[in-house]
Amino acid sequence: MAQLLPHKDVVIMGLGWTGAILAQELTDAGLNVVAIERGPWRDTASDFNIGYMPDELRFAVRKDLFLQPALEAMTMRNDVSQTALPMRDYSSFLPGSGVGGAGVHWNGFNWRFFPNEFETKTHLTKRYGAKKIAELQLEDWGITYDELEQSYDRFEYVCGTSGKAGNLKGQIVEGGNPFEGPRSREYPLPPLKMPYASTMFAQAAKELGFHPFPLPASNMSKPYVNSLGVAMGECTYCGYCERFGCANYSKAAPQTTILPVLMKKSNFEVRTECEVLKVNLRPDGKTAKSVTYIDAAGREFEQPGDIILLCGYGLMNVRMMLLSGIGHPYDPSTGKGQVGRNYCYQTQGSAARLFYEGKHFNPFVASGALSSGLDDFNSDVFDHGPLDFVGGANVSCGTSNGRPIGNRPTPPGTPRWGGAWKKATAETYQNATAVGAQGSSYPVRGNYLDLDPTYKDRHGRPLLRITFDFPDNDLRMSQYLSTQLAKIGKAMNPKQMVVSHAAKGWNSVPYQTTHNTGGATMGAKPDTSAVNKFLQSWDVSNVFVLGASAFQQNEGRNPTGTVGALAYWAAQAIRERYLKRPGALVPA
Amino acid sequence: MRPWALALLLVTTAATSARAADNAPVSPGRYQAVLGDCEGCHTAPGGKPFAGGTVLQTPFGKIVSPNITPDHDTGIGGWSESDFRRAVKEGQSPGGKRLYPAMPYPAYAMIPDADITALWTYIKTVARVRHAVESNQLPFPFNIRTGMAVWNWLNFKPAAFASGAGKSADWNRGAYLVTGPGHCGACHTPKTLLGADRAAALTGASLQGWFAPEITSAQPRGVGGWRATEIVTYLKTGWNSRGVATGPMAEVVEHSTSQMTDADLSAIAVYLKDVPAAQAAPATALAASDPAMVAGAKLFQNNCVGCHGADGRGEHLMFPPLAGNATLLQSSAESAVRVVLAGAQAVSTKAAPTAPSMPSFAWKFSDAEVASIVTYVRNSWGNAAAPVTSESVGKIRTTLREGS
Numbered sequence: 005m006a007q008l009l010p011h012k013d014v015v016i017m018g019l020g021w022t023g024a025i026l027a028q029e030l031t032d033a034g035l036n037v038v039a040i041e042r043g044p045w046r047d048t049a050s051d052f053n054i055g056y057m058p059d060e061l062r063f064a065v066r067k068d069l070f071l072q073p074a075l076e077a078m079t080m081r082n083d084v085s086q087t088a089l090p091m092r093d094y095s096s097f098l099p100g101s102g103v104g105g106a107g108v109h110w111n112g113f114n115w116r117f118f119p120n121e122f123e124t125k126t127h128l129t130k131r132y133g134a135k136k137i138a139e140l141q142l143e144d145w146g147i148t149y150d151e152l153e154q155s156y157d158r159f160e161y162v163c164g165t166s167g168k169a170g171n172l173k174g175q176i177v178e179g180g181n182p183f184e185g186p187r188s189r190e191y192p193l194p195p196l197k198m199p200y201a202s203t204m205f206a207q208a209a210k211e212l213g214f215h216p217f218p219l220p221a222s223n224m225s226k227p228y229v230n231s232l233g234v235a236m237g238e239c240t241y242c243g244y245c246e247r248f249g250c251a252n253y254s255k256a257a258p259q260t261t262i263l264p265v266l267m268k269k270s271n272f273e274v275r276t277e278c279e280v281l282k283v284n285l286r287p288d289g290k291t292a293k294s295v296t297y298i299d300a301a302g303r304e305f306e307q308p309g310d311i312i313l314l315c316g317y318g319l320m321n322v323r324m325m326l327l328s329g330i331g332h333p334y335d336p337s338t339g340k341g342q343v344g345r346n347y348c349y350q351t352q353g354s355a356a357r358l359f360y361e362g363k364h365f366n367p368f369v370a371s372g373a374l375s376s377g378l379d380d381f382n383s384d385v386f387d388h389g390p391l392d393f394v395g396g397a398n399v400s401c402g403t404s405n406g407r408p409i410g411n412r413p414t415p416p417g418t419p420r421w422g423g424a425w426k427k428a429t430a431e432t433y434q435n436a437t438a439v440g441a442q443g444s445s446y447p448v449r450g451n452y453l454d455l456d457p458t459y460k461d462r463h464g465r466p467l468l469r470i471t472f473d474f475p476d477n478d479l480r481m482s483q484y485l486s487t488q489l490a491k492i493g494k495a496m497n498p499k500q501m502v503v504s505h506a507a508k509g510w511n512s513v514p515y516q517t518t519h520n521t522g523g524a525t526m527g528a529k530p531d532t533s534a535v536n537k538f539l540q541s542w543d544v545s546n547v548f549v550l551g552a553s554a555f556q557q558n559e560g561r562n563p564t565g566t567v568g569a570l571a572y573w574a575a576q577a578i579r580e581r582y583l584k585r586p587g588a589l590v591p592a
Numbered sequence: 593m594r595p596w597a598l599a600l601l602l603v604t605t606a607a608t609s610a611r612a613a614d615n616a617p618v619s620p621g622r623y624q625a626v627l628g629d630c631e632g633c634h635t636a637p638g639g640k641p642f643a644g645g646t647v648l649q650t651p652f653g654k655i656v657s658p659n660i661t662p663d664h665d666t667g668i669g670g671w672s673e674s675d676f677r678r679a680v681k682e683g684q685s686p687g688g689k690r691l692y693p694a695m696p697y698p699a700y701a702m703i704p705d706a707d708i709t710a711l712w713t714y715i716k717t718v719a720r721v722r723h724a725v726e727s728n729q730l731p732f733p734f735n736i737r738t739g740m741a742v743w744n745w746l747n748f749k750p751a752a753f754a755s756g757a758g759k760s761a762d763w764n765r766g767a768y769l770v771t772g773p774g775h776c777g778a779c780h781t782p783k784t785l786l787g788a789d790r791a792a793a794l795t796g797a798s799l800q801g802w803f804a805p806e807i808t809s810a811q812p813r814g815v816g817g818w819r820a821t822e823i824v825t826y827l828k829t830g831w832n833s834r835g836v837a838t839g840p841m842a843e844v845v846e847h848s849t850s851q852m853t854d855a856d857l858s859a860i861a862v863y864l865k866d867v868p869a870a871q872a873a874p875a876t877a878l879a880a881s882d883p884a885m886v887a888g889a890k891l892f893q894n895n896c897v898g899c900h901g902a903d904g905r906g907e908h909l910m911f912p913p914l915a916g917n918a919t920l921l922q923s924s925a926e927s928a929v930r931v932v933l934a935g936a937q938a939v940s941t942k943a944a945p946t947a948p949s950m951p952s953f954a955w956k957f958s959d960a961e962v963a964s965i966v967t968y969v970r971n972s973w974g975n976a977a978a979p980v981t982s983e984s985v986g987k988i989r990t991t992l993r994e995g996s
């Protein structure tokens with residue numbers, strides 16, 4: 005029997021980026037907030053200790069900071085004809101665990117989506133006709149870029165983002181991304197110092213008539229004090245960002261931006277190593293009354309609250325909705341139901357690997373988001389009229405790390421082990437770079453999330469089942485992008501070049517990207533979205549579902565910036581609308 | 593009740609209470625508690641305000657601060673104002689029980705009775721907490737409180753504050769705050785074998801595993817070279833361009849100085865810059881070729897430059913500078929060695945909330961390695977101080993291990 009705890013105004017599941025943002029904003033509004041976090045407390049000095057953080061074996065290979073499948077596993081299959089099996093290890097994507105969540109171990113890319121991407125269905129239908137996107141299940145997000153601009157701005161200034169604006173209030177600015185939506189002001193910090201490979205790439209791209217720019221990085225190019233008064237250190241270009249917590253306070257994470265202020269507040273509390281089992285609804289199913297959670301000693305508690313915020317990783321939010329009966333599960337055979345709908349990923353795999361002789365790329369001088377890139381082939385920047393796909397990719401060349409175990413590029417034909425391999429890795433280490441394409445992932449009817457009928461977790465709850473394969477549209481996009489990469493690669497004059505693109509059959513074993521989106525999508529209509537434009541559940545009005553689960557589709561860009569912006573957007577809606585008049589903010 | 597109805601109710605009540613607590617005007621009595629840093633000892637880390645329980649490690653043994661909330665059974669709810677005044681200013685609680693001078697009554701004796709009345713008025717209003725504390729955990733013979741009568745006879749000369757002849761009002765206010773309620777000497781003034789102040793006030797002293805640095809007009813060991821505004825910034829925020837408050841000083845900044853008025857902080861600065869420096873021969877820097885310096889330089893390059901910089905300048909509000917850092921220039925390297933071994937966290941204040949931390953390196957470096965690193969930073973970039981021995985590092989390591 006769960007022990008009933010004293011009431012709180014707000015109960016948050018998960019203390020990563022969105023949980024920290026919502027807690028900060030709602031405690032500022034005077035509410036009493038508790039965050040219930042499954043993983044441990046994490047702090048820079050004790051957990052990302054500079055003395056042992058650069059331990060590649062422990063953190064990058066053995067994935068010390070990530071969610072372990074013993075705690076929560078998932079099953080996967082490529083389509084409904086297959087029987088899903090549990091992933092025995094997280095490797096295609098790596099969900100975070102513990103305070104800070106995935107915000108601890110990201111690279112730091114802090115992008116905005118383009119204005120047209122919030123209205124993709126309307127935009128593409130208008131430009132190319134409905135037939136062009138008939139095989140896709142695209143929807144508008146129910147929100148516009150202009151509505152979200154201030155929230156993007158807030159997240160970038162909390163994070164201390166290094167970059168160069170390409171569009172300031174409608175004025176195109178030389179050196180930035182000319183295709184981006186208008187920004188109300190410049191980035192908080194100038195771009196990071198570009199490494200040699202990125203400089204070569206930018207020069208070649210410019211000569212080809214493209215528009216390279218430094219990618220937006222929440223790695224500090226200079227010492228920074230953020231909008232909450234929290235200071236961050238200048239990046240040392242050590243290259244231990246992705247899969248690591250930053251030991252130098254140089255990468256934006258909840259720990260380095262919000263928690264120092266939040267943790268001091270008397271109206272905030274975090275309970276770590278406590279796992280939410282279920283959101284409990286009232287008998288009419290229209291509001292939630294509490295969450296049930298279990299602590300590290302196995303004791304069950306019921307925590308009542310007026311507002312329940314699902315701030316876990318997107319996949320966990322969707323599972324929690326399904327486990328709690330919030331909204332209607334999506335059924336791919338009928339296309340009905342919303343929870344689990346429009347699960348998307350990221351179409352990686354398009355790359356041109358370049359090999360040289362006599363270069364010194366110094367890949368160890370690196371930072372997570374240290375890249376030069378271009379959007380000439382992203383989104384709908386280029387004309388898809390004569391092409392057989394929609395969507396695109398950001399094309400980039402950067403130096404995110406030169407770590408000794410994982411970063412061992414070798415030219416094709418090199419043996420996988422032995423003396424010849426050793427010789428090749430030694431020769432190639434300083435002589436290899438790559439131009440990559442991070443591609444969009446568009447929804448189709450058969451890609452979705454639901455509860456697995458067979459496999460259960462340690463508490464006896466069904467695991468989440470992922471049914472996903474790369475849609476043909478996205479594969480055609482990847483193929484097209486690889487031809488563009490080859491052009492740029494060739495202009496960079498390598499001795500040897502190897503070009504690849506994505507292929508059918510999503511494989512959950514090799515690492516691809518931790519950009520899982522959708523499943524609890526936002527929209528203007530309750531039949532094609534699980535939450536409204538304020539990320540409020542259409543069905544249970546005091547539950548808000550934060551994170552990339554709200555994305556109707558994933559674009560050719562990292563999702564964190566949009567996740568952060570949507571969190572500020574939802575927080576503002578709760579403060580300015582919901583608290584004044586609790587209930588559905590948008591009539592269903 | 594419908595959740596939204598409850599939400600409405602809570603928004604109004606919670607909003608007013610949470611915000612009010614953060615921005616409440618400070619009462620005169622509360623301000624006396626700030627000046628006296630009462631919470632520094634009487635509020636345990638993570639504990640309820642004034643409920644006691646903080647352990648003070650003294651050379652004589654362990655003393656635990658008592659509960660001074662108005663709880664009748666476990667606090668001071670049964671006291672009268674005169675009981676309170678006698679305890680604060682004379683070190684005697686009701687029934688004639690003598691307090692140990694860990695309670696700085698020799699300094700508090702200077703506080704005028706009117707201010708004690710204000711403080712008493714405030715203390716009566718703090719939330720009652722039922723929390724029984726066994727304060728006296730000293731070993732024999734120090735656990736016999738009557739011994740304090742002899743100590744007082746030898747060392748306790750209660751006196752009202754005496755103004756300095758020909759000194760400014762600021763200087764006098766500063767002198768009063770530093771030597772009276774602020775009881776800075778409790779840490780910063782060297783002690784006799786019996787734990788009484790020695791004559792060389794504020795010239796630095798070892799306690800609780802730290803070396804409280806000299807805060808006289810000395811240069812560069814003291815604050816003689818600091819601008820008055822730098823002293824004010826340090827006390828208000830925990831930071832200035834020369835260093836950061838950590839260890840016991842972090843608690844002082846948190847509970848006391850960060851809440852003082854700028855006028856009082858300026859007065860403290862004026863006074864400290866006029867306190868006579870300790871008599872000490874100027875140190876000469878070790879040669880860069882010294883084997884300890886060579887070893888230290890190598891270790892520093894590989895482990896410390898990421899934050900503190902190759903030039904030892906650090907980064908404002910993040911990583912304290914090592915060049916010119918007074919903590920490194922004290923006669924004792926105890927604090928520097930401790931920070932390398934155990935790590936340290938900066939204080940978090942409204943003006944500087946970050947509270948960055950230095951991680952622990954005890955697991956990574958041998959005593960000899962710590963000794964050479966600390967020797968190196970004490971003797972680089974214009975710094976000069978005596979080298980550190982492996983043996984002294986070993987002693988501190990043992991103390992830290994036993995304390996944890």
